[in-house]
Amino acid sequence: MQKFIIFFSLIIVIALFALQNFSSIYALPSAEEYTVQDDVKNKTKNSLETVLNDIYFNISTIGVQEATAESLFTDFYIESTDYLEVWGKYTDGRFGIDDLIIMKPIPGKENKTIEALTNIKLARINHFRNYDIYNSYNTAVNGEIYQLGDYYILMMMNDPKTAKTILEENLL
16 A cells, blocks of 8 residues: 555656646847846946945945845835946944945936935934934944946945945946
8 A cells, every 4th residue: 555655656756747848938138138238237246246345345334235136125225226236235223334235317307316225324323213223323424325337326334434435436
C-alpha cells in the first residue's frame, strides 16, 4: 500500500511539472526590447548605488534603510508621481539621523520634486522636535536641498561635507 501511495504521489508531481509548460516567468529581453536608454539607466542606477555605498560605508548610525517609492510613500506620504526616480538611504530615527535622498525630477515638474524633498525635511524636523536624539533636530533643520546635475538632493547628515564631495566627484 505504501508503494502505491509513493508511486501515485510521484505521478502527480510529474504531471504538475508537465502542465507548467516550463515557461519562464522572467524572460530575458529580446534585442528589440533592449535599448541604449536601458543601458544608460542601469549604469546610472549602479553608479548611484555605488556612490551611496561609498557615502554610508563609514556611517555608524543604526537603522539605515533604502529610500524607495514604497518606503517614501509609507513614511512620508510622498507620491511617486512627484519624481521620475529615487535613490538614497534614510534612518528610522531611533539612533540619530543620516538621510540622503536623491530624486530625478520629471521634466517640467521640478517644483513637485523640490516640494516632495521639502516635505520629507519638514517631517524629519517635526519628528525630532520632541525627540532630539544625537542632535538630530539640528541636523534636520540644517539639512540642505540642492540641485546637482539632473538630480535634486536632500542631505541631512552628520558629515555633509564628505557626502557632498563624494556626490560631486561622481555625479558631475
